[in-house]
Amino acid sequence: MITTSSGGTDGREAEHHSEEARKEISGWEKEAVTVRVGAEHMSQHADMVALYYPRGVTAFVWFDLATGAIATTHAGLRELLRRGISGWEGQVVYPHDGPIFLSAVYDHFFMSGYGVQWLSLSGLKEVRNAYRV
Numbered sequence: 001m002i003t004t005s006s007g008g009t010d011g012r013e014a015e016h017h018s019e020e021a022r023k024e025i026s027g028w029e030k031e032a033v034t035v036r037v038g039a040e041h042m043s044q045h046a047d048m049v050a051l052y053y054p055r056g057v058t059a060f061v062w063f064d065l066a067t068g069a070i071a072t073t074h075a076g077l078r079e080l081l082r083r084g085i086s087g088w089e090g091q092v093v094y095p096h097d098g099p100i101f102l103s104a105v106y107d108h109f110f111m112s113g114y115g116v117q118w119l120s121l122s123g124l125k126e127v128r129n130a131y132r133v
Contacts, residue, residue, distance in 0.1 A: 052115035070095040070133040
């Protein structure tokens with residue numbers, strides 16, 4: 001099950017990004033393996049933020065409900081996230097803040113003009129190139 005909420009793009013662009021994210025995520029399910037974030041097993045349920053970079057790259061940041069870890073699919077983004085992100089109210093929020101941090105990631109990139117989308121996933125089987133933040 002995937003639920004989405006988009007921001008920062010017009011309707012057609014958001015629909016296109018949503019379709020790209022669904023294709024990428026559905027591709028993960030073809031090769032089911034035990035998912036790990038760092039040294040811990042990842043749950044099959046996660047809240048995820050999709051970030052759409054201007055040159056067509058999509059990065060995902062998520063909060064794993066089982067481990068309480070924040071992770072990303074983008075190595076460079078990992079370093080930025082570790083330093084903390086300014087949320088909607090301008091306060092710096094850190095990865096150890098969990099779901100609040102994920103909301104701040106959405107807000108930060110939305111206010112910076114990036115296309116963003118909130119995804120709630122269940123049945124997640126694999127995430128390739130996951131970097132724990």
